[in-house]
Amino acid sequence: MIAPDLEDLKYVTRRKFFQQCGTGMGALALGSLLNDKLFAAPAQETAGSMRPGTHFAPKAKNIIYLFQSGGPSHLDLFDYKPELIKRNGQKMPDEILKNIRLAQIGKEAALLGTNYKFQQYGKSGVWLSELLPQLATIVDDVAFVQGFHSEAFNHDPATLFMNTGAQLSGRPSMGSWFSYGLGSENKDLPAFVVMTTGVGQPLTNNSWGSGFLPTVHQGVQLRSQGDPVLFVSNPAGMGAERRRQSLDAVRDLNQMRYDVLRDPEIATRISAYELAYRMQTSVPDVMDISKEPASMHEAYATTPGRASFANNCLLARRLIERGVRFVQLYHRGWDHHGGPDGNLVFDLKKRCLETDQPTVALIKDLKARGLLDETLIIWGGEFGRTPMMQGSLKPDNIGRDHHPHGYTVWLAGGGIKPGIVYGKTDDFGFYATEDKVHVHDLHATILHLFGLNHTKLTYRFQGRDFRLTDVHGEVVKPLLA
Secondary structure (H helix, E strand, O other): OOOOOHHHHOOOOHHHHHHHOOOOHHHHHHHHHHOOOOOOOOOOOOOOOOOOOOOOOOOOOEEEEEEEEOOOOHHHHOOOOHHHHHOOOOEOOHHHHOOOOOOOOOOOOEEOOOOOOEEEEOOOOEEEEOOOOOHHHHHHHEEEEEEEEOOOOOHHHHHHHHHHOOOOOOOOOHHHHHHHHHOOOOOOOOOEEEEEEOOOOOOOHHHHOOOOOOHHHOOEEOOOOOOOOOOOOOOOOOOHHHHHHHHHHHHHHHHHHHHHHOOHHHHHHHHHHHHHHHHHHHHHHHOOHHHOOHHHHHHHOOOOOOOOHHHHHHHHHHHHHOOOOEEEEEEEOOOOOOOOOOOOOHHHHHHHHHHHHHHHHHHHHHHHOOOHHHEEEEEEOOOEEEEEEEEOOOOOOEEEEEEOOOEEEEEEOOOEOOOEEEOEEOOOOOOEEEOOEEHHHHHHHHHHHOOOOOOOOOEEEOOEEEOOOOOOOOOOHHHEO
16 A cells, blocks of 8 residues: 655545545536536427436426415415305314414414405316416416425425425525536526515525535526626726636636645636626626517516516526526515514515516416426415414404415426316315325425436435435326326
8 A cells, every 4th residue: 555645635625535535526516517518408409308417308497486485375375265264263173283383373373264255267176366366367277286285384494495305504405406417508697596576584595505515506696676696797997808817817726726626616616707707798688678578578567677576587587598497586575474564464465466467477478488398387485374363353463373284386387287286285274184295295396307316316415415305205296297
């Protein structure tokens, strides 16, 4: 055995050690940074073709995830419960609440039936609230999952769970897994883009962070007002030529250090600087919705120059047209406990007015352009709301508490079977009781639609292989077209 050179050992990082001891993860991580396509198909291939690196033929190519932060009330929007209305004001049966933890209300809280009118729509006969008149026009394009459930009943862990598959921070977000597994189809734009609107419950970048994956895979936050990306524009007094010279010098220094250490995070830094430079040209163009015809602005109800969920929906379409793999729109303000900070009368109506029309316009727009079949749309929050009341019966004070045990998310496009209602909750809308879908099941199904076996898309960290569905989950086959 040849003794190691002690001078060389000074520069051996932990990553380099694992790379050289046979795991190969350093090489894999570096490959993901230097190959912008990674497993992605050439742009001209269709979504149904076999991509190198996918496990089987994918049905979808892009994702737009419309995350409604705060927890929309499934009982006032999607899940019609005549028995709950009939028992309005009574106490929940004791057997329902046995061994249940509630976030903010007591078990003695009175049942609250919805005050909103429901009607059946489409061939599926799905019941929808009067608050969603636009969604009612496209129910035959949508799959409603009414047996959805989670374990987390507080905002931060529940939001992390929906986005990363874990309730604690530090895991890669779903968009990061897609960036890592499938790459980007546009070298001038990130694979994973995030935009936020609304007010209320704070959001942290852990929900779109890369966790232990190379940081090149984290979500890039874009803004529909002001500078599209913070810190990407050149500072005053620096022109494009001087910026290029500066980046070349920094790149050369970073490359010298990488040649010594073989640290993938140095390659990440090189890649990030180069992408930022290219984004100075590409991002302002894609973010300029003023170029859209008046008919598009009318359909989406957009207001150019202002930050809004409507603007972000139109931007999402423009981004996936240009090859962005994963677009996530967060819209806050759905946390309706009752009181001036959020109630089921004034504030729920506001959120629906802000989101219903642009959401449906996005789906109709994608369908008209032939993009819906290859673009998966997901709509939902981190949990639903309790069948019991929080606050009081006053219009400005009526609300519901957090509820993860049974609620609704819906999906459209991208290989999803349209026009169905899958799953069911009990007569009170409390528990998912039939065809239940867990968070990990949803993630497994989403990966499946992109040609990825959720048990095989892994990344080795701290001695074991992690995955988005760690450590269980089943593909929900009845949701597949």
